[in-house]
Amino acid sequence: MERHQLNDLLAFAAVARERSFTRAASRLGMSASALSHAMRGLEERLGVRLLARTTRSVAPTEAGARLLQSLNPAFADIEDGLSALAEWRDEPSGTVRITTFAYAAKRVLVPKLPGFLLAHPGVHVEVNIEDGLTDIVAAGFDAGIRFGETVEKDMIAVRLGPDLRTVVVGTPGYFERVPPPQTPYDLDRHACIGYRLTTSGGLLPWEFEKDGKDIKVRTSGPLVANDGDLAAAAVRAGAGLGYIMEQDVVDDIASGALVQVLADWCPTFPGFHLYHPSRRQSPPALRALMAALRSG
Template sequence: MQRSELNELMMFATIARERSFTRASRLLGISPSALSHAMRALETRLDVRLLARTTRSVAPTEAGAALLASVAPALAQIEDGLGALSSWRASASGTVRLTTFAYAAQMVLEPRLPAFLMANPGVRVEVEIENRMSDIVADGFDAGIRHVESVARDMIAVRVGPDLRTVVVGTPEYFSRHPPPQTPAELERHVCINYRGAADRPPLSWEFERDGREIKVRVSGPLVVNDVPLALAAVRAGAGLGYILEHDVADDLASGRLVQALDEWCAPYPGYHLYHSSRRQTPPALRALIEALRWRGNGNGNGQ
């Protein structure tokens, strides 16, 4: 078999697996037009149609599915063999494209990414900060960092942060005017600062749990923001109650600047996870980054 034929078979397998020329081209690092040309050449040489194309989708034909079933195990062995070579390298190299949002970048990447880059000079990391949830395969990312409940089930997820806890806080002056709520339902009688994760979505619900009972509350108030520091500034000024990560208000609570309410209703939940596709070999650079970011603490924020 010539090298060009092997390349074309690997291209075909990637297209059939991803059901998209665009996604396959991003994974393979070639243009969609070059990929389409290679597939036409393969089909012409084999004298059989392998892919059924429409304006919106692509899928293997019956002949294509039979070919894929035949060659996929061998191609997987080749990819595994190439991936195993990484253990012989002195250090990881390559580019890792990563998507996350601002708070996860602050919590996970700021403390550990600089040291990783200095220890791995052959690795280049591109980080895109965005509020929206990206499809890492379709958008050409190698991995993302999000809350684990946001990660699709077909992804591989690795814990990279401690448990988190969101708490309800207000100033002493606010609570002198408004008695603290005793249950989440009583928040309807309070002025609350709302947070919206994305412009096309409603403000986030405030979520609570006690004795296995989960409650989501839609609150109201004079301010809706998509910026945590701005929301916290309004809370600290006494403009209303906030639903803020405990880590961000630890000093305020310790000093008495802010007071917590509904403590028994605010349960911890799993922290941030790095996730990546399970459909292909993990590149050495991404594997090294995962090991550098992997959470090794006891889950309550003490250590890493």
């Protein structure tokens, strides 16, 4: 295979995964127009249309999807071979691509990733933040960071922290106006601050469990936001009840600034986990990053 053909196949895989010439071009370090021209040339040489283009999106055709399925394991083997060379170096190097969501980035990556990068100058980390779950193999990520309960069973998962809990809180002043709820079913009589998922656009449901019974409640109230800090500020101001991670309001509860309700309906759940495909050996750069995120 000639070199330019391999380059074009790598470029095609990037476009098919990103479903965007702009994003794929940025990742490949080339212009979108040059990438589009290369893809037309590849399709002409193969005699098959690989990408369905519209004015707003691009997606692999049936033939393109089949080609991508064939290319993924081959490229994975190449990446594994290159990663194995790092075993011979004194320091890990290479690029680690991670998908996660905003809260995990704030709690896991912000405290430790900058120090890791300073300690390992040969490692480059690319972080993609989105609420929705991502197929890390199909999308070309090395690993993801999610809550443990959302990690697929065929992945290798490494715990990064303790179990967590989401709690319902309000200010004392709010509860002077409205009696505290006794069960999740009482929330329909309360002003609740909602959180909108940025990826899907849906409202985050308030989830509860007691005596083996799971309940999801769709709340309503004066504010819906896709920013957790803004939602928490409205709760602290007394505008309504909040469904917030316990670790974010533990000091408020201890000081009496916020009052927790429905405590017996809010069990713990597995906290943050880093996960990666089980079929692939972890490259040294990823192993070093996992060690750094688990430390302390």
